[in-house]
Amino acid sequence: MTGRVRAPRRVDALSRERVVAASIELLDTAGEDGLTVRALTAHLSTGRGAIYHHVVGKDDLLTAATDAVIGDLVATAGDGDPRETLRSIAVGIFDTIDAHPWVGGQLTRHPQPAVFRLWNSIGASLSELGVAGTDLADAGSALVSYVLGASAQYAAGARQAVDPVAREKYLQQLATQWPGSGCDGGPGQAAELLTDHDDRDQFLAGVDIFLAGVLARLRVKMD
Amino acid sequence: MTGRVRAPRRVDALSRERVVAASIELLDTAGEDGLTVRALTAHLSTGRGAIYHHVVGKDDLLTAATDAVIGDLVATAGDGDPRETLRSIAVGIFDTIDAHPWVGGQLTRHPQPAVFRLWNSIGASLSELGVAGTDLADAGSALVSYVLGASAQYAAGARQAVDPVAREKYLQQLATQWPGSGCDGGPGQAAELLTDHDDRDQFLAGVDIFLAGVLARLRVKMD
């Protein structure tokens, strides 16, 4: 009698990977405040103290989860146009933080290994553009700050307080489509996509302004 | 530091202003985690529930404290060169967040009235420069995002730089991985990137890059 064919109960032992994966799941579904030791251990069907055998504490958990999500995103600078590479790096960060808003607060609050890789990729592309020395440090810092900060703020919904027109539109859409949306996801999703789309364009416009500034200063220096 | 001892006498009745002022004091001295209802009410020599007669809750407290600190910072709109006005607004935000690091997280996490005023000031100066329409929205959003995000990240980084272990590790990685390192003493140059004084210069350099980009695009559009 075999019984218990596919019970996901205690088949695997706990591991750091499983704990981190469950944390990401919880963060995505329940938000930053939804990640509690109680909720996490309940999700893992284990005791409250079990995770402390695989993780130092909650800080370690947040850092590991962030690193797992941002992971290989900033893999390597392509050998194409450095401008395009920079834009795709920026958009990659934006989309990741948009999908996992808690990553935004995490990356901007405390420096992490993931931020290093971002620095290196951005620095390499700027270097390819011909930026060097102090200018490279200045431009790299500014671009990293913008990409991280703007993505985090867009994800946090800063746009609603910043742009009165978009705020009005957003609230109107929210008022008309959010409460009465009985149909399965259609209008609500459309509204989300619209606002996301605008945010993304505006974010990228900021990247382009920045790159234009870098190139303008580069040209001045060459004269 | 005079050494004068201030006795916590209960001369005045509690008020929203006194509660907010005490919160700011606590946030500045004990950090973001140091603001607890227990510590606050102890500081005010009152019962735990007393503050709830003057404040909705902790969120309201944080918002009010942030607004009080950022307060009239943006109010001083100079009628001089808009570029200089923009730079002074940016530096004002940077210095404020540097002095009150908790303001950084607060402004970037949740939209606030203070952010709206910042957007208006920056928008007005950009408008004076001749930026209009979609370009104004794009440039304004980008600058607000950069000023807020970069200031918050520099403040967070400065706090972490106090930890000697993390700082050393950070410097080492920076020195070995930063592209084009190899000039006079890589580590030394990397170390300079983390000092507070250079932070301000680097932050302002970022503002100038953005402004150069805005002006460059403006020139292109005029052709």
Add this chain to the structure above:
DNA sequence: ACCTGAACACCGTTCAAGT
């Protein structure tokens, strides 16, 4: 070695009871 879960020291908020 790994896991359990009660216990501990916190936290924000509420509310009957006082003034």
Add this chain to the structure above:
DNA sequence: ACCTGAACACCGTTCAAGT
């Protein structure tokens, strides 16, 4: 009306006790 402080429902972390 304003304040008090015990009580409530949480939280992260620890640790003797089990397997």
